[in-house]
Amino acid sequence: MLASLAAHPWAYPMLEVLHIVGIALLLGNLVLLELRVFGLGATLPAEPLARLSLTLAGVGFVLAAASGLTMFGTMPGELLANRVFTAKMLLITLAACNAAWFHGRGSLQKLDGTARALMVLSTLIWLLVLTCGRWIGYT
Numbered sequence: 295m296l297a298s299l300a301a302h303p304w305a306y307p308m309l310e311v312l313h314i315v316g317i318a319l320l321l322g323n324l325v326l327l328e329l330r331v332f333g334l335g336a337t338l339p340a341e342p343l344a345r346l347s348l349t350l351a352g353v354g355f356v357l358a359a360a361s362g363l364t365m366f367g368t369m370p371g372e373l374l375a376n377r378v379f380t381a382k383m384l385l386i387t388l389a390a391c392n393a394a395w396f397h398g399r400g401s402l403q404k405l406d407g408t409a410r411a412l413m414v415l416s417t418l419i420w421l422l423v424l425t426c427g428r429w430i431g432y433t
Contacts, residue, residue, distance in 0.1 A: 299364070299368055306365070306368070309361050309364055309365055310361075310365070312357060312360075312361040313357075313358055313361040313362055313365065315354075315357060316353075316354045316355065316356070316357030316358030316359075316360075316361060317354065317358050317424060317427075318354065319350055319351065319353055319354025319357065320351045320354035320355050320358060320420065321354075321417075321420050321421075321424070322354075323347040323348070323350045323351035323354065324347070324351050324413075324416060324417060324420060325417060326343075326347045327343065327344055327347045327348065327351075327413070328413040328414070328416070328417055330343050330344075331401070331402075331405055331409055331410055331413045332410055332413070340402050340405060341402055341403075344402050373430070376430060376433055377433075378426050378429045378430050378433050379426070379430050381426050382423055382426035382427055382430065385419055385422050385423045385426065386423055388419055389416060389419045389420060389423065392412060392415055392416050392419060393416065395412060396409065396412040396413070396416070401413075
């Protein structure tokens with residue numbers, strides 16, 4: 295599989311497109327949920343909206359992770375030696391911990407200041423992940 299990525303001129307670029315689509319689904323749906331947590335669209339029930347947006351964000355994460363792992367397989371040595379790649383992986387881990395804290399404390403039911411802070415933190419972390427992902431190509 296990985297040899298075919300190098301052999302076909304469109305394979306790797308299409309993999310990058312899938313990665314970007316996954317990122318868009320993930321980040322776009324998290325921002326949608328964040329807007330609801332901040333009170334926009336208050337007539338929309340938070341929990342059904344969260345189920346939809348988090349399901350789509352999960353699909354985006356799986357798509358981004360699968361395409362990212364495939365791209366990683368084409369040059370693991372270079373990426374493991376890259377500090378920006380390491381930072382990206384640490385930030386993804388931090389995003390997972392933040393999500394666990396958000397849901398573990400029942401933030402969707404509370405919609406309080408802590409819930410808003412955790413949502414802002416989530417968005418900031420994912421924007422840093424995105425920044426690192428772009429930066430990897432230049433290091």
